[in-house]
Structure formats: C-alpha cells, structure tokens
Amino acid sequence: MNLDNPIFKKPITEVIKARTSMRSYNGVPLDKTIGDSIIDVINQVKAPFGTNIRVKLINSKDSDLKLGTYGVIKGTSTFIVSSVPKSDNALVDLGYSLERAVLYATDLNLGTCWLGGTFNKGQFAEVMELKDNEILPIIIPVGYSSEARRGMDTFVRFMAGSKNRKAWSKLFFDVDFNTPLKELESLEYFIPLQMVRLAPSAANKQPWRIIKSSNSYDFYLEQSKDSKSDSYNDMHKIDIGIAMCHFELTSAELGLEGHWEKLQLSSQDNKKYIISWVRK
Structure with a gap:
C-alpha cells in the first residue's frame, strides 16, 4: 500500500467528491499517452484476492464491429474493457482495481461511467477475445466531458437517485x-x-x-x-x-x-x- 498515493495530484478525498457518472462527452479523442497511463494504473494494482484481470483500452472507431451502448453514451469512442475468471471474488477485485483507474481519470479531469448492462456484450467480448472461463461484466467509457451535459445524464441520475x-x-x-x-x-x-x-x-x-x-x-x-x-x-x-x-x-x-x-x-x-x- 502506498501511503502517499503518488498517482494522484489532488487529495484523494477531493478526487472522490469530484467523481461523477458522465454519459456525455465532447468528442475530443483521448490522448494515447493518457490512455496508456490509465491501463498502467490498473495493471499495477495488487487486488486483495489476487484475481488475474485482463484489461484493454478499446477505441470503437478502430473496430469493424458495432461496439454500441444503446445511445446511453455519446461523444466518446474510448472504453476501458476488462475480463475476469469465473471465480467467487473476481468481481470484488474488478471493482477495487478499476475504481482506482476511474479516480485517476477523474484526477486528470476526465469523465467516466460504470456500465453494467447498457452495452453490446457480445461485440465487446469478441474484441476482448473473451475466454471460455471468463466474464466481461462491465465497461467504462472515458473521455473529456461535454460542456453541456445532456438531459440523459440528468434523467439517469434522477432515476437512480x-x-x-x-x-x-x-x-x-x-x-x-x-x-x-x-x-x-x-x-x-x-x-x-x-x-x-x-x-x-x-x-x-x-x-x-x-x-x-x-x-x-x-x-x-x-x-x-x-x-x-x-x-x-x-x-x-x-x-x-x-x-x-x-x-x-x-x-x-x-x-x-x-x-x-x-x-x-x-x-x-x-x-x-x-x-x-x-x-x-
């Protein structure tokens, strides 16, 4: 455990308070260096249950497949996609590891959103080359937030409370x-x-x-x-x-x-x- 949280520029309490689920982005492509650093953060995490987490940063524009989110996400084509083995505590480790990347992205003034159901799992699984003993439960879009957040953001946040x-x-x-x-x-x-x-x-x-x-x-x-x-x-x-x-x-x-x-x-x-x- 790092006592000084060196990957964060701001105090972690400020980062946590600033994090919000972002569904509208401004369309500006994510810089490759930043994208690589996000994946590095995940790969450096030592998960409590030791799960082997495979993770990729996928740009939907680079694929011939339809990597869709059924209209829930607009303005970004970049997604953190991960898979874990079908084991009892793998999902605990997944949340633990990916949230560190979400907070890291927040610290960089990037927007993110956890998506567990509103995406085409079959297509993302194909790009991820999902193995028989693995599951792909969530994806996380990442990008620069839109200046004017869509009504969808407000509506979803209201419905979810x-x-x-x-x-x-x-x-x-x-x-x-x-x-x-x-x-x-x-x-x-x-x-x-x-x-x-x-x-x-x-x-x-x-x-x-x-x-x-x-x-x-x-x-x-x-x-x-x-x-x-x-x-x-x-x-x-x-x-x-x-x-x-x-x-x-x-x-x-x-x-x-x-x-x-x-x-x-x-x-x-x-x-x-x-x-x-x-x-x-």
Missing part, C-alpha cells in the same frame, strides 16, 4: 449488526467511511455494510432476498470492491496502516461476509 445516500446508521455498525456505529466512535476512520458512502454502485443500492470490530473493519455485502436476483447480487460485488478502494486510498492518505484479510467470519442473514481491513 445518485445524490441520495443512505444514513450512516444504516451502513456502519459497532461489533454486530444490532448496534449502529456512532460517528464519533469511528475516530480516525471517520473520513475513510465517509468516502465509502460516496462510492458509486449499481442502481445506487449502496450494498456495503461494515462492522467495526476490535482490530478490524469487516466488509459485508447486503444481498437481495429475492432468489431471482442472483445476477444482481453478483454485480454488487463490484460495488463492494469500489467501496474497498475508496476506504483504502483514503486510509493511506491519512497514514492509517492496515491490510486486507479474509478472517474466519460468517455471513449473517442476507449479509455476506467479504473481507476485513485489519488495522496495524
């Missing part, structure tokens, strides 16, 4: 899920937890639940109890990875040392245990 954040007491707990964590009792981890609250998530579900234990912060995924929602629960593993990225980067900037570790903890009801941040 992107500005709405769950109350602190609904997300963070003390020792067990029966006791909400008081903000003052989070002490030096108040800011990292606040940055978790600002993490993006599919349909703004904010599925992360965190328990403060004696020497760790234990991350759980609140799953839907609807048996038809297995695919959505899997996608929310990406959200947990994104939240972990925010938590670690902010902790690092504050000089709070620790590491990710899978402890001998059990899932509880619809809350699936994922991993813990063990403090030094």
